[in-house]
Amino acid sequence: MTFNDFNLKKEILQRLQEIGFEKPSPIQEKAIPVILAGRDVVAQAQTGTGKTAAFGLPILNKIKPDEKALIITPTRELAIQVSEEIFRFGKYLGIHTATVYGGSSYNRQIKHIQNSQFIIATPGRLLDLLKSGKIDIAPKYVVLDEADEMLDMGFLDDIKEIFKFVPNDRQTLLFSATMPQPIKELAKTILKEPEFITITKKQVTNENIKEYFYVIDENERKDALIRLLDYKNPQKSIVFCRTKKDVDDIADFLSGAGFDAKGLHGDMEQRRREEVIKGFKSDKIEILVATDVAARGLDVNNVTHVFNYHLPLDPESYVHRIGRTGRAGKEGMAISLVTPHEFRALNRIQKISKIVLKEVPTLEDVKSSEIKKIIEKLSTIEPSEKAIEIVEELQNEYDLLSIATKFAHMLFEKEVDGREKIGKSIKEAKRLIERSKKDSNRGKRYSRNKRGRRR
Numbered sequence: 545m546t547f548n549d550f551n552l553k554k555e556i557l558q559r560l561q562e563i564g565f566e567k568p569s570p571i572q573e574k575a576i577p578v579i580l581a582g583r584d585v586v587a588q589a590q591t592g593t594g595k596t597a598a599f600g601l602p603i604l605n606k607i608k609p610d611e612k613a614l615i616i617t618p619t620r621e622l623a624i625q626v627s628e629e630i631f632r633f634g635k636y637l638g639i640h641t642a643t644v645y646g647g648s649s650y651n652r653q654i655k656h657i658q659n660s661q662f663i664i665a666t667p668g669r670l671l672d673l674l675k676s677g678k679i680d681i682a683p684k685y686v687v688l689d690e691a692d693e694m695l696d697m698g699f700l701d702d703i704k705e706i707f708k709f710v711p712n713d714r715q716t717l718l719f720s721a722t723m724p725q726p727i728k729e730l731a732k733t734i735l736k737e738p739e740f741i742t743i744t745k746k747q748v749t750n751e752n753i754k755e756y757f758y759v760i761d762e763n764e765r766k767d768a769l770i771r772l773l774d775y776k777n778p779q780k781s782i783v784f785c786r787t788k789k790d791v792d793d794i795a796d797f798l799s800g801a802g803f804d805a806k807g808l809h810g811d812m813e814q815r816r817r818e819e820v821i822k823g824f825k826s827d828k829i830e831i832l833v834a835t836d837v838a839a840r841g842l843d844v845n846n847v848t849h850v851f852n853y854h855l856p857l858d859p860e861s862y863v864h865r866i867g868r869t870g871r872a873g874k875e876g877m878a879i880s881l882v883t884p885h886e887f888r889a890l891n892r893i894q895k896i897s898k899i900v901l902k903e904v905p906t907l908e909d910v911k912s913s914e915i916k917k918i919i920e921k922l923s924t925i926e927p928s929e930k931a932i933e934i935v936e937e938l939q940n941e942y943d944l945l946s947i948a949t950k951f952a953h954m955l956f957e958k959e960v961d962g963r964e965k966i967g968k969s970i971k972e973a974k975r976l977i978e979r980s981k982k983d984s985n986r987g988k989r990y991s992r993n994k995r996g997r998r999r
């Protein structure tokens with residue numbers, strides 16, 4: 545199937561060709577014809593599936609010069625992104641878009657709204673404008689983008705109220721990554737006989753990768769990283785950090801703790817960077833500490849573990865980062881350290897991954913796992929002639945128990961230490977995650993009430 549099959553206007557087709565859209569994505573294949581036919585749609589699709597074009601293209605194709613389309617998004621960032629995408633598609637149709645969100649000047653936004661066919665807005669600011677009578681729009685098309693995210697952020701009541709201000713004679717589209725009950729109920733009240741579209745997209749993240757996260761406090765990050773490295777004992781791993789400073793800091797810290805770790809970031813001299821990459825590829829360096837940018841284009845196949853020292857802020861970077869392991873049919877593991885401040889990012893990542901909550905192993909866990917590994921290893925070893933000779937020689941000096949103990953010490957010169965317990969128990973972590981969801985809802989309602997009273 546190609547975009548030509550939808551009978552879109554030539555201005556749109558030409559533009560799609562220019563920006564390199566060759567083939568419709570699955571959500572586009574399903575949604576575009578239904579939306580063109582004028583039906584309401586409930587679509588279950590995640591970010592990255594091409595959902596913006598799935599609703600944007602058919603609306604662009606149909607919208608008349610005197611009509612308006614209203615797109616409601618949970619966040620200002622998404623509003624800007626959607627607005628840019630629509631503007632990009634609509635270049636040859638002379639389309640104007642207005643982006644409306646809190647914290648920016650009312651007057652400028654109001655003027656833009658009047659002159660634009662597409663209004664992309666966050667719920668709070670939009671409702672303020674509608675209630676105060678500062679704008680009067682009668683959109684022919686209304687899109688709720690990432691509806692579940694709006695629910696999580698406590699915007700459900702605002703959304704319901706917004707719909708009191710828009711005429712019934714409209715086409716309504718609801719996009720959501722997940723379909724919790726309140727969203728299904730909302731869909732029943734604001735959509736008319738919608739077509740349901742689900743993209744049974746296989747998990748975005750790879751089946752070969754086991755994904756775990758550990759809830760800790762901010763001051764436990766380094767201890768937790770060391771503990772997990774001691775426990776998992778990875779052959780080859782990448783530790784992702786957000787900043788160059790973190791990269792330097794953590795690479796130094798790990799080296800100091802006896803690991804073969806080196807940092808990689810954009811401020812390093814080219815020669816030095818190449819050295820590090822070569823060392824990592826040839827297994828001379830066990831742990832590469834890097835920023836997303838530095839690791840871009842790094843082509844290494846046998847990475848066994850990826851660590852997220854901080855969670856990346858968006859799910860795409862998460863998918864990208866953990867895709868460094870579990871390649872070429874091999875098993876991989878992705879380990880993320882998460883503090884309560886990162887629960888919102890965690891929430892977004894959970895929607896597209898199979899990340900599982902775990903507890904940081906205790907000191908005791910690490911020690912007993914080491915012993916287990918030695919026992920397993922010993923059972924497979926056939927001593928060589930040379931080894932037998934060495935032990936015979938040593939027996940002139942020591943008894944067998946001392947020899948064995950000294951060898952064991954040589955093998956594990958790196959002492960496992962640290963606090964017995966790091967991070968939250970699963971029960972405590974779950975309680976914190978629940979509470980943060982409730983708090984975020986309550987916080988949103990509270991701040992809006994306050995704003996309401998001021999006016």
Ligand code: AMP
Nearest residue numbers: 565566567568569591592593594595596
């Ligand atoms: P979205 O899910 O709307 O955030 O889109 C994800 C990314 O995929 C955006 O950068 C789009 O520009 C891009 N994209 C969407 N549809 C297509 C397509 N049919 N071909 C190529 N890229 C696309």
